[in-house]
Amino acid sequence: EPEVTQTPSHQVTQMGQEVILRCVPISNHLYFYWYRQILGQKVEFLVSFYNNEISEKSEIFDDQFSVERPDGSNFTLKIRSTKLEDSAMYFCASSEPPGPGEQYFGPGTRLTVT
Amino acid sequence: AQSVTQPDIHITVSEGASLELRCNYSYGATPYLFWYVQSPGQGLQLLLKYFSGDTLVQGIKGFEAEFKRSQSSFNLRKPSVHWSDAAEYFCAVGAAGGATNKLIFGTGTLLAVQP
Incomplete structure (x- = not known):
């Protein structure tokens, strides 16, 4: 059965550093999303992406965040x-x-910022 | 405001017992309703969904849920719980008609199953 994959499973980074989280969506899907879940809190919508552009974003998704589909498979x-x-x-x-x-x-990718 | 409430943070049931997980929503538009399950180290797996029609929907793994518009509820049920059902369960709501793509999630209910 096709599945969405994400790498890495866990990333530790220092405050101020740039991180890139990678996803390979299901191959015939056209709509892509990022959500996040802070420990103990709700799963929250960040952004949706279609046709190489952001179709919707939440207030969490500020200028520090960006999304990209650099090739035909990664998001x-x-x-x-x-x-x-x-x-x-x-x-x-x-x-x-x-x-x-x-x-x-x-x-999911667990991101830990120290 | 749009929101989903799962009043039970943690539930423990005995194997073979019945289960009901509660979900209430507040949503201005016609809702699409979902239940997802997350096992440790796994992604969110869709258990079932309600878009329209019959208010009792069947899902995978023997789960069902009933949409009650008058109570703004979409409770998840299973008649006999198996040890493998231990996981975290999330209720979510989305907008019918494609006005928005996002899902709004509840805080989840962690289910423990006693032998």
Whole structure:
């Protein structure tokens, strides 16, 4: 069964450093998403992406964040200058139709900022 | 404001017992409703979804959920829990009609299963 994959599974970085989280969505999906979950809190929407551009973003997704689909398979989330409060589990998801119809989630990347 | 509430943070049930996990939502538009499960080290797996029609929906692994518009609820049930059901369960809501792509999640309910 096709699945969304994410790398790395765990990343530790120092405050102020740039990090890139990588995702490989399901191959025939056209819509891509990032969510995050701070420990003990809700899973929160960050951004959705379609046709090589952001279709929607939350207030969390400020100028420190960016997304990119650098090739036909990867979808990345970049945090330009990490803060302690960026420590969280980051989930990538993809869907074939638009909207929340059925989003398939990856296993997540745990980001720890020290 | 749009929100999802899962009032039970942690539930413990005995294997073979029935299970009900509660979910209430507040959403201005017609909702799409989902239950996801997350096992340790795994991603969020979709258990079931409600878009329209029959308010009792069946999902994978023997789970079902009932949409009650009057109570703004979408509770998850299973008649007989197995030890492998121990995981964290998330209720989520999305907008019908594609007005927005995002899912809004509850805080999750951690299910422990006693032998």
